Amino acid sequence: MAVLEILTFPHPVLRQRARKVERIDETIHRLVEDMTETMYRAPGIGLAANQVGVPQRVIVVDLSAGERPDERLVVINPEIVCREGRLRMEEGCLSVPDLRDQVTRCSRVVVRGLDLGGREVEIEAEDLLAVAFQHEIDHLDGILFIDHLSQLKRSRYVARRKKMLQEARAGGGA
Numbered sequence: 271m272a273v274l275e276i277l278t279f280p281h282p283v284l285r286q287r288a289r290k291v292e293r294i295d296e297t298i299h300r301l302v303e304d305m306t307e308t309m310y311r312a313p314g315i316g317l318a319a320n321q322v323g324v325p326q327r328v329i330v331v332d333l334s335a336g337e338r339p340d341e342r343l344v345v346i347n348p349e350i351v352c353r354e355g356r357l358r359m360e361e362g363c364l365s366v367p368d369l370r371d372q373v374t375r376c377s378r379v380v381v382r383g384l385d386l387g388g389r390e391v392e393i394e395a396e397d398l399l400a401v402a403f404q405h406e407i408d409h410l411d412g413i414l415f416i417d418h419l420s421q422l423k424r425s426r427y428v429a430r431r432k433k434m435l436q437e438a439r440a441g442g443g444a
């Protein structure tokens with residue numbers, strides 16, 4: 271297993287729509303194990319494959335952030351087939367450094383997809399689990415949680431991030 275680099279905003283791969291997985295082979299198994307290790311190391315409660323530069327429709331979620339690894343969920347080619355209710359919750363994103371903010375999403379979703387054995391799975395999720403699934407499936411469609419914020423908050427973050435990157439480059443060159 272390996273800890274992979276997590277791409278950060280404004281990396282263009284984060285804006286690409288990830289491709290459907292056609293065959294669940296050894297490469298996908300390895301990718302899932304590496305994504306899991308990367309999520310736990312961050313730490314995070316979810317990760318989408320395009321956050322580690324692989325534009326394929328694979329997500330991992332573990333609300334325990336590695337405390338109880340048997341609770342890890344893997345969904346390949348996930349789709350939301352049912353949405354209900356509204357919920358406002360604070361989110362962060364491993365690809366959007368130094369920002370957390372409130373986002374309104376559905377409070378209950380049903381996610382359908384494949385497990386690592388290629389079997390169809392349907393997961394009913396509420397509250398934080400529902401939010402995590404919506405956040406990760408958004409990633410696969412090139413959507414970031416900042417896209418759910420107001421235009422003003424988003425443009426303030428974009429300016430702040432630009433400054434952070436400029437300062438990091440200037441510091442790194444010294």
Ligand code: K1U
Nearest residue numbers: 313314315316335361362363364365402405
């Ligand atoms: O996809 C990602 O960038 C991971 C992200 C997922 C997420 C967080 C909050 C709401 C919805 C989706 C994170 O995991 S950010 C880190 C985080 O929230 C966390 C880390 C350790 C323990 C508990 C939470």
Ligand code: ZN
Nearest residue numbers: 362363364365
């Ligand atoms: Zn994220």
